[in-house]
Amino acid sequence: MQSSSAKVTNEIPLVLTRYLYIKHDVYASLLFAILQKDYDQALFWGCELYYSGWKLDACSFVFSVYCQWFKPLNHPGLYEYMDKLQDRFEEGLHILATMIKNITMPWLQWTSEYFLKHQIDTPIPSHELYRKKCIIIRVETYQVDHHKTVESSAKLPPRKLLQHVCHYSTEKQYMEVFGCIHTSIPKAILVEHHLSHWLYYAGMYTPVWIDRLREHRGIVDTNSKTVCFADDDDSEAFDAKYDYDLDEQPLDLQEKLIHIRVIPQCTEDELRSRL
Numbered sequence: 194m195q196s197s198s199a200k201v202t203n204e205i206p207l208v209l210t211r212y213l214y215i216k217h218d219v220y221a222s223l224l225f226a227i228l229q230k231d232y233d234q235a236l237f238w239g240c241e242l243y244y245s246g247w248k249l250d251a252c253s254f255v256f257s258v259y260c261q262w263f264k265p266l267n268h269p270g271l272y273e274y275m276d277k278l279q280d281r282f283e284e285g286l287h288i289l290a291t292m293i294k295n296i297t298m299p300w301l302q303w304t305s306e307y308f309l310k311h312q313i314d315t316p317i318p319s320h321e322l323y324r325k326k327c328i329i330i331r332v333e334t335y336q337v338d339h340h341k342t343v344e345s346s347a348k349l350p351p352r353k354l355l356q357h358v359c360h361y362s363t364e365k366q367y368m369e370v371f372g373c374i375h376t377s378i379p380k381a382i383l384v385e386h387h388l389s390h391w392l393y394y395a396g397m398y399t400p401v402w403i404d405r406l407r408e409h410r411g412i413v414d415t416n417s418k419t420v421c422f423a424d425d426d427d428s429e430a431f432d433a434k435y436d437y438d439l440d441e442q443p444l445d446l447q448e449k450l451i452h453i454r455v456i457p458q459c460t461e462d463e464l465r466s467r468l
Contacts, residue, residue: 246400
């Protein structure tokens, strides 16, 4: 047996999030949601990264999207603000939410103007005003508290939890455009590993799952792609919280997470035509 920190050679690139989405699918879905100006969905995907333990990565990715897609059209002050927010990623989810909010304003493709704090349904000012001001909208902590990781309970057992929290399906038609690393894996193999060995991949690579296994004295076995526990008590305590039973979930939920069906891939030109 090897610890979760051990390096594995010839491993398939399958890294899972807190709710068992594929990490690279989440990146692609986050980018697409931002370009679609869908704040709620973009924040959902941002939370998948943030609460999986990749806080800095999530903020850095959003900043990179801003730089590549929006910076040339924006007031210079916004770049300075977004850049500073990256360094504050440990303060809480509201930092990431603020970054996402300020690049999902529906008119951002034309201008650099932003709503005042807590202002809703404000008429869009003239283009001339856009060039003169950089007004930032800030997301407060209490506004994103409901995005924290949901834990199982007597009313919400672990086998029902994913049905409760997985609100969106990843944008699987953009895997090739966004260069998702698992495009090289045959679909049948990817599905089998995701369904049958999800705890291994989550416990091997994902900080929040690594911590959960460490708390319950779980050890990943790289040969069998399974997780072993020190004793039955540890195993039962872990299952009581995290036995998501992925292969027994309803098909519609599995399709949100897993590449069950072959999805025709969109080209870059087709993607741009949809934005």
